[in-house]
Amino acid sequence: MAQSLVIVESPAKAKTIEKFLGPGYKVLASYGHVRALPSKQGSVDTEQNFTPKYHVLPESQKHIALLKKELAKSDELILATDLDREGEAIAWHLLEALGIDEKADKPRVKRVTFHEITKPAIDEAMAHPRSIARDLVDAQQARSILDYLVGFNLSPFLWKKIRYGLSAGRVQSVALRLVCDRELEIEAFVPREYWSIEALLANAADSKLSAKLHRRNGENLDKFAIANQQQADEILVELQQVEFRVSKLEKKQRKRNPAAPFTTSTLQQEASRKIGFSARKTMTVAQKLYEGVAVDDGTHGLISYMRTDSVALSTVATSEAREVICKLYDESYALDKPRTFKNKSKNAQEAHEAIRPTSIARTPEQLKQYLSSDQLRLYTLIWKRTVASQMAVAIFDATTVDIAAGEKYSFRASGQILRFPGFMALYIEGTDNGDDENKEGLLPPLDEEERLTKEELTPEQHFTQPPPRFTEASLVKILEEYGIGRPSTYASIMNTLVTRKYVRLEKRTFFPEDTGRVVAKLLVDHFSQYVDYDFTAELEEELDAISRGEKPWIPTVKQFWDPFIALLQRKDKEVSKADITTEKTDKICPECKQELVIKLGRSGRFLACSGFPIAATPNR
Numbered sequence: 001m002a003q004s005l006v007i008v009e010s011p012a013k014a015k016t017i018e019k020f021l022g023p024g025y026k027v028l029a030s031y032g033h034v035r036a037l038p039s040k041q042g043s044v045d046t047e048q049n050f051t052p053k054y055h056v057l058p059e060s061q062k063h064i065a066l067l068k069k070e071l072a073k074s075d076e077l078i079l080a081t082d083l084d085r086e087g088e089a090i091a092w093h094l095l096e097a098l099g100i101d102e103k104a105d106k107p108r109v110k111r112v113t114f115h116e117i118t119k120p121a122i123d124e125a126m127a128h129p130r131s132i133a134r135d136l137v138d139a140q141q142a143r144s145i146l147d148y149l150v151g152f153n154l155s156p157f158l159w160k161k162i163r164y165g166l167s168a169g170r171v172q173s174v175a176l177r178l179v180c181d182r183e184l185e186i187e188a189f190v191p192r193e194y195w196s197i198e199a200l201l202a203n204a205a206d207s208k209l210s211a212k213l214h215r216r217n218g219e220n221l222d223k224f225a226i227a228n229q230q231q232a233d234e235i236l237v238e239l240q241q242v243e244f245r246v247s248k249l250e251k252k253q254r255k256r257n258p259a260a261p262f263t264t265s266t267l268q269q270e271a272s273r274k275i276g277f278s279a280r281k282t283m284t285v286a287q288k289l290y291e292g293v294a295v296d297d298g299t300h301g302l303i304s305y306m307r308t309d310s311v312a313l314s315t316v317a318t319s320e321a322r323e324v325i326c327k328l329y330d331e332s333y334a335l336d337k338p339r340t341f342k343n344k345s346k347n348a349q350e351a352h353e354a355i356r357p358t359s360i361a362r363t364p365e366q367l368k369q370y371l372s373s374d375q376l377r378l379y380t381l382i383w384k385r386t387v388a389s390q391m392a393v394a395i396f397d398a399t400t401v402d403i404a405a406g407e408k409y410s411f412r413a414s415g416q417i418l419r420f421p422g423f424m425a426l427y428i429e430g431t432d433n434g435d436d437e438n439k440e441g442l443l444p445p446l447d448e449e450e451r452l453t454k455e456e457l458t459p460e461q462h463f464t465q466p467p468p469r470f471t472e473a474s475l476v477k478i479l480e481e482y483g484i485g486r487p488s489t490y491a492s493i494m495n496t497l498v499t500r501k502y503v504r505l506e507k508r509t510f511f512p513e514d515t516g517r518v519v520a521k522l523l524v525d526h527f528s529q530y531v532d533y534d535f536t537a538e539l540e541e542e543l544d545a546i547s548r549g550e551k552p553w554i555p556t557v558k559q560f561w562d563p564f565i566a567l568l569q570r571k572d573k574e575v576s577k578a579d580i581t582t583e584k585t586d587k588i589c590p591e592c593k594q595e596l597v598i599k600l601g602r603s604g605r606f607l608a609c610s611g612f613p614i615a616a617t618p619n620r
Helices: 011-021 058-071 085-098 119-127 134-161 172-188 229-239 264-275 279-291 315-328 364-370 373-388 472-482 487-499 514-526 533-547 553-574 577-581
Strands: 004-008 025-029 076-079 108-111 193-202 208-216 244-256 293-295 298-300 394-405 409-420 451-463 503-506 509-512 582-588 595-601 604-609
Touching (some): 004 011, 011 025, 011 119, 011 279, 011 298, 134 514, 134 553, 172 472, 172 509, 172 533, 229 409, 229 451, 244 409, 264 279, 264 472, 264 487, 279 373, 279 487, 293 364, 315 373, 472 487, 472 533, 509 514
Parallel strands (some): 004 025, 004 076, 076 108
Antiparallel strands (some): 193 208, 193 451, 208 409, 244 394, 244 451, 293 298, 394 409, 503 509
């Protein structure tokens, strides 16, 4: 009997798909990447058009042997690796490792992709095979080669100039710079004092409201208008004798729209904010939900593919969402026609569908008994976000009250009443400062020209705050905004920074370590172009152009490599280790009266005497 061999990346996925395909199909896993550039010098021949010298990974050799054995019994090879650039590259590497010509008659080679692991999606994919998309392979190959060339040339430079064992990466170094630049901003920050004045007022029915001083002599007060306590006290004296009355009452209806369904990046951000997952954990748990979980009616992929930049939902998903909304709430919470979203991210590519449940009818409650705690939390987040995206807007009555205080001053109070919750009945998007809810409170009934009684006047001292350090969520957000890296690589980038001890993660917040700061300073001072945000984003755009077939990959790599290696060779001669690891101070050694300097040791920076090199180089 003729057999078709189907190759996917993971064994979990293989099991799920084999059940759907039935007899005549053997589904095996490649266990991820099967070939890569060896981790040694010379794996890319820069003299011969950047020819990569791939090798089969040691751990993949037994899998390749098994695939070859099974292939000998098969008339057809179906490459069903993931549907992004990396999946396309794995499919191509599999052919190379197996020694198969894609155009040969036996086995016939087909490439299929599916956005979700469900029977309809797999049947649809099998009915529409294609050949390997070489443009996507070239883009992934160019990325691998560029990352290799940077890592295997810049890292040895760091070993010579700072310390053995350090590493630099094309995108990793830019992420490190972001963290270190933010720390420099925090250290350079000088707090600025300012004051506010709040009035507690009461209407005739003795209902209370708070209002903030807003205008003086007809002009809006900016944040720093009251600079110190003396100015605040002078205003308080003037306000003691004045009458307070409602001078203007404005009511407006406000509408709030739900957030778009999840992309890889927004899922990582929201999972960090709402359920405390790291980017890596989010992707690991999402992978399991995608590949298949045993539930009451068999094993199913529960979410669509989790590496995507798209915010689109299929018509099947939106109509299913509408049914669920009507069942859970009523027609007023549903939409007459589906809501669509536009992608805001720079470099959004490989647009398939957003991350969503494969069956929205499967509520988190129904799946509770089949999922681990982490899987349930992530599935619930994805399910709620997807359903909320197709729910009616939330409607508020927003009220702004201006209160005249004598002729000179005016206070303002704002409040809102939720008239119809819409999507907010199910889900509200988080923010990086943790402020999910609108803090404006309710106001008592008021009329224009109504007199108010002054209960209390409260001056409050404030100081401006430095910019916040990056969390995993906010670092992912800014990398995406700049168009740096790919969302699928953010988890490994952040993990590398922590593993290398360039940064530490405390309470989900990044703090740069001394070594990380020295590495970042070296790169900014001597390789500024290669850690420049715009330059890195432009290179991403060029890789995207390769994936669309608009640019050949070899000239793109050459354009990067030639000036990079020339600069590296020049800096190798110009820069000494002492320049990088020693920082001057204005302090004097109490023993020998020579200058004290700050050195970088294995445990971080320390104060040392410039005239005592033995003491200045511990940990050797």
